[in-house]
Amino acid sequence: MINKSSLSRRHFVSMSPFAVAAINAGNAAAEESSIPSPDYTIPENGFHGRDENKRDWSGDPRSGKVVFIAHCMLNQNARIVRAADFPAMFDPLLDYLQNKQIGVIQMVCPELYCIGLGRRDVRVGLEHPAGMKRLQRLLDDLVFTIREYLFQGFEVVGILGKDGSPACGVIRTWLEDRHQDGQGVFIRELKKRLIAEKLEIPVIGVADHKQDDAIQWLEERLK
Ligand code: SF4
Known part of the structure; x- marks a missing residue:
């Protein structure tokens, strides 16, 4: 919850009307609930894609390489009940990425974002019009971020989905109460969005106990 009185006037005045409206709405909602509504505003006019914002990134030690990974590879606590395979992370994969100095972008967990931590029937929830609406919002943010990195000349090494998941599976998924291809x-x-936006980013699936396959794929990709 943003406390309006804690913001300096200068800060408040310099904020976009969208942000101010969000704060006002949040304060109004606080009357009814102590849990603030998140602001899902997406920058409608976009500040990416403008040449004057294109920068020279060679002046510091950054690697210039990023990879997008499924949320639960960094946080198993997002998994559906009784589905965590590790206490916290995909350690071998993350060790590898750290050694290779590839920046890790943790994608939002689509199941948690659309249907919550205590979710039950994932596909029903995600395929529901309300679930799909939230999913598209999440995709808007993700595609915006991918485009921005590419526009600025970074290498997007790939997108790592989580095989076996009803949401994040790439070649294996959970469907009709069992794991199957899909x-x-x-x-x-x-x-679909990557194709529509003409973004050629490889998407691969990583299974919990086959992280070595993903590491091998990354090794080839980074040659
Ligand atoms: S596989 Fe995807 S949907 Fe499932 S917990 Fe991980 S990030 Fe969330």
């Missing part, structure tokens, strides 16, 4: 809902929609 895509998760999030990956299916993401791929």
Whole structure:
């Protein structure tokens, strides 16, 4: 909850009307609930894609390489009940990425974002019009970020989905109460967006206990 009185006037005045409206709405909602509504505003006019914002990134030690990974590879606590395979992270994969100095972008967990931590029937929730609406909002943010990195000349090494998931599966998913070949809902929609936006980013699936396959793929990709 943003406390309006804690903001300096200068800060407040310099904010966009959208942000001010969001704060006002949040304060009004606080009357009814102590949990603030998140602001899902997406920059409608976009500040990416403008030549004057294109910068020279060679003046510091950054690697210039990023990879997008499924949320639960960094945070198993987002998994559906009884589905965490590790206490916290995909350690071998993350060790590898750290050694290779690749920046890690943790994608939002689509299941948590659309249907919550205590979710039950994932596909029903995600495929519901309300779930799909939230999913598209998430994809808007993700595609915006990908485009911005590419526009600024960074290398987007790939997108790592989580095989076996009803949302993030790339070649294996959970469907009709069993694991089978196929895509998760999030990956299916993401791929559609990548094609529509003409973004050629490889999307691969990483299974919990086959992280070595992903490491091998990254090794080839980074040659
Ligand atoms: S929806 Fe994706 S990120 Fe979220 S827990 Fe499932 S596999 Fe992980």
